[in-house]
Amino acid sequence: MQANTVIRAMGALAQEHRLAAFRLLVQAGAEGMAAGAIAERLGLPASSMSFHLAQLAHAGLVTQRRESRSIIYAADYAAMNGLMAYLTENCCGGLPCEDAAACQPARPEETAL
Template structure:
């Protein structure tokens, strides 16, 4: 990942509502969440949420798609893993982190055992 992309991503995440929205999107998995749902869950006005989501999209951290009248946002796991890889590439004395450290999106409907965890 190029340093300029890292700076844009970190800048986008350096705001309370954007960080919270990104974390919700990571938890939501590949299905993502509608902008209105994010605004409601974070108690942020829809117009403000749209601004924050645009910042995350501009930084390459989220993707968007239209479903009927809603815009659905999803975390870009490749971008997130690239950012994490960039930040940790010299950890542990220069030994690369294992592939198990990378995040993969959760399934849309997690098994019942995972819901209670």
């Protein structure tokens, strides 16, 4: 992972509404949520939410797919894990230490069970 990617991701998460949106998506799992649903949940105008979701997407933290008239956003767990790996890289002065482990996304079918 490159420093610039990390900076963009950190910047994306360094904002009240984006952090809230990302957590919402992390909890929603791979099924994701429509842009409008996120906006409503967070009490933001659609245009503001769109701005923030675009930043999260540009930072690679979320994916988007169209589903009929809605655009569904979902957290990208791999990116999140990559971010954490970058932070802990070479941690503790090179001494062996418990490094960060990955978080596996739940597939929608499994979530439904």
